[in-house]
Amino acid sequence: DIVMTQSPDSLAVSLGERATINCKSSQSVLYSSKxxxxxxxxxxxxxxxxxxxxYWASTREFGVPDRFSGSGSGTDFxxxxxxxxxxxxxVYYCHQYYSTPxxxxxxxxxxxx
Amino acid sequence: EVQLVESGGGLVQxxxxxxxxxxxxxxxFSSYWMHxxxxxxxxGLVWVSRMNSDGSSTTYADSVKGRFTxxxxxxxNTLYLQMNSLRVxxxxxxxxxxxxxxxxxxxxxxxLVTVSS
Numbered sequence: 001d002i003v004m005t006q007s008p009d010s011l012a013v014s015l016g017e018r019a020t021i022n023c024k025s026s027q028s029v030l031y032s033s034k035x036x037x038x039x040x041x042x043x044x045x046x047x048x049x050x051x052x053x054x055y056w057a058s059t060r061e062f063g064v065p066d067r068f069s070g071s072g073s074g075t076d077f078x079x080x081x082x083x084x085x086x087x088x089x090x091v092y093y094c095h096q097y098y099s100t101p102x103x104x105x106x107x108x109x110x111x112x113x
Numbered sequence: 114e115v116q117l118v119e120s121g122g123g124l125v126q127x128x129x130x131x132x133x134x135x136x137x138x139x140x141x142f143s144s145y146w147m148h149x150x151x152x153x154x155x156x157g158l159v160w161v162s163r164m165n166s167d168g169s170s171t172t173y174a175d176s177v178k179g180r181f182t183x184x185x186x187x188x189x190n191t192l193y194l195q196m197n198s199l200r201v202x203x204x205x206x207x208x209x210x211x212x213x214x215x216x217x218x219x220x221x222x223x224x225l226v227t228v229s230s
Contacts, residue, residue, distance in 0.1 A: 040215065040216030040217075042158075042216075042217075044158075048222075049208055049220035049221065049222055049223055050158065050208075050217070050220055051220075052216050052217060052218050052219075055215035055216045055218075056215055059215075061218065093157065093158055095158070095216060095217075097212075097215070097216055100160075100163070100172045101160055101172075101174045101175065102148075102160040102163075103160065104157055104158040104159070104160070105157075106157050107157045107158075
């Protein structure tokens with residue numbers, strides 16, 4: 001089974017500043033023949049279901065602001081929010097869909113400093 | 114607009130059963146893999162099960178294998194999760210989610226299952 005580990009567990013960033021969340025998988029989620037990383041990022045606000053932000057490690061879902069970006073390959077990935085807005089306060093999860101059982105990181109709680 | 118609406122949650126005693134439903138609308142349900150994901154109170158997301166578009170293939174997390182059964186009725190645009198031999202640790206909000214092949218792009222609001230005596 002693939003274990004996903006996020007860092008940090010929580011993060012406080014000032015409005016307008018950059019926020020960076022890291023995710024590491026216990027084995028590669030790069031499907032070499034397709035050259036795709038089977039890695040997604042979600043945002044979850046209190047009382048709401050998760051919302052897909054990024055898939056294939058770096059493809060932004062339709063309607064997601066361009067301040068959100070994803071990067072990385074293989075086992076190491078990053079979600080970056082370039083200029084934090086108040087509405088970005090949430091818990092963020094990485095997720096591998098490379099192999100079952102699919103798995104999520106433990107979550108990173110993002111707050112305003 | 115894609116909509117997924119879960120129902121069927123509630124309070125059940127350990128060892129009991131529940132059947133969750135997820136009514137889908139706004140897309141061609143029969144074309145998509147569907148998934149169940151759960152979230153215990155205050156905890157993270159855990160994938161539970163998936164079913165392919167025509168219902169011929171299923172996969173389960175080890176923690177529910179042999180106790181939960183996923184199914185679907187494409188004529189009714191509905192996904193199900195039959196949960197038997199429920200345990201206290203199955204207490205969670207259960208979400209259904211659409212799986213287009215790149216993560217889960219649409220989620221329902223979830224239904225709460227509480228297993229307690």
